[in-house]
Amino acid sequence: MLRHLYAQVLIGLAAGIFVGYFWPHFGVEMKPLGDTFIRLIKMLITLVIFCTVSLGIARMESLKHVGRVGVKTLVYFEAVTTLALVIGLVVANVLRPGDGLNIDPATLDTQAVSHYVSEAHVAASQSFLEEIVPNSVVGAFAHGNLLQVLLFSVLFGVALSIMSRRSRFLSRVIEQSGEALMRIVEMIMRLAPLGAFGAMAFTVGKYGIGTLQQLGLLIVCFYLTSILFIVLVLGTISRWAGVGLWPLLRYLREELLIVLGTSTTESVLPRLMDKLERLGCPKPVVGLVLPTGYSFNLDGAAIYLTMTSLFIAQATNTHLSLLQQLGLLAVLLLTSKGGAGVAGAALVALTATLSTHNIIPVAGITLIIGIDRVLNEVRAIVNMIGNAVATIVVARWEGAFDAEAARKVLAAPRDRRAVNDAMSEPVDSVDARTPPAYAQERPN
Structure with a gap:
């Protein structure tokens, strides 16, 4: 039992909570453990995306598939993120977690939000094209910008496809490089329990139980709304795609626990890509949908943005008419996109939203800074599940997902050690993972 990664991560989380609660100062000092684990994973993410996307596109039967998958994905x-925004708006209006606080915005310390305001201004000054097109390829990889790396990977894959037989050697090198990177990821994942311990000890030690009690209603509302969104919305979509939600969550339980501990979905991106491919999603679909979803399909962040915006309005007695709330929703449709799945990115998006909407006081963000890390844990989990379901849906939409075979994988014995052992073995990326419609002739 203790040999399984999910059991080790659970122990790490429990130990982190225990240490953070009883020895908060020591818990805060454990932060480097979590940060180091995340950095170890992040140093490989861009390379994994490059190998997966470029090789997948190069071996597609037709480049038309690339455009078609991209359109369906967007x-x-x-559709789903808009639904998440609306659900968050409705729940915040019904439960009204900010009522009764009666906070005067003039008494709030605006210095605490100055960092997020400056980042929001920088983001607002850049157009979408400036954000997605890097100044240099090396810079995109160095800064870990997923969208920029994805753009270059797609272009590189298209070039390999056009070169056809002449690109066989280079494709083989990329394929073997990808396999080597996944071996490194598996080695790093052995440190996941330690990373989860450090991150959880820091969270509990830094913010404590008192902060949770002060803004407990907002936390409860957000957690409850997120759970309902997963069960009702993502569960319904998942069943339509032919996969039960509970078996899928059980299949991804180790990744869910790691995200819970580290509060970022980036810590599991390479491993999640590999698991979805093994579930039956074609490599090109996984490579296009999952990294793009880390910026454009943040369901948890969408719920967070609407609920916290209305919470601040209610707490500061800022009345919003129906028309003003619709205007807020329109702004959120833009500002909720472009995050990178990193802890704290949603606070920048919230600051940009309130600054653009110009009705709710931006200083009100100080009310939730203390609990943002707590909210981010479930926010990251919803983002991860939403992107996993999205990948399956697009693969099913493309007619390239065998739901029956996936159900057999999910219904297999629950010995996750066997799955992990299989994940550490090299897998023929076309023959084993990619349906014939997506595969070109393999190089000899």
């Missing part, structure tokens, strides 16, 4: 993202 349509799905826009």
